[in-house]
Amino acid sequence: MMSHHCDCPICRAADCTHFMQVEMYDYWRCQHCEATFVDPSQLPDKSVEHAQYRLHRNEVNDARYRNVLARLALPLLERLPPGLSGLDYGCGPGPALAAMLTEAGHRMAIYDPLFFDDPKVLGDRYDFITCTEVVEHFHRPFDEFDRLDHLLKPGGWLAVMTMFQTDDAAFARWHYRRDPTHVVFYREATFRALAGHHHWRCEIPCANVALLHKPPR
16 A cells, blocks of 8 residues: 655655556655655565575676676776775675776775675775665665765765666656666765765766765864
């Protein structure tokens, strides 16, 4: 059953309106940060999520996969001095991005709640954090971004890659929406609102990539 009212799961604004019903799902739109999200009563359970995640076939040495990840890695590396500590948050079964950044001279940790669930990793702080094809899965994105802010050292970078939602007319047939584990969809304005909340600086170096810089103390 659809909720009668939803606060935004990203910015917690109360001014959300029902956006669209597609098949069994209802979607809401935040009027503040412009995020689109699945009705909270319709979020997938862990069994559905795990079954979908195990279909992923991302291999560390897959050249095509690395080429996709380079859209985030290259602009991030341009902003990093050598020899930093990084965390690939939500790295999935094949942590190719962590391997690429290690090859570039950084010390990488990896974390994934299904494939690399090591709580000790979340006890450290990092010079930069990467999230590639992760944030669209967050059921509680406000809390997750707070956690990432805590994990990030002052002066650090949070690098996010997700498909930005841009075309309302195409939303119903959009392939990204059809993945049942994709429950929140971001726009450039969404990341700028997130940056404003956390006092980060937001850069959009290319389509579907946001680089968020935490100010130094």
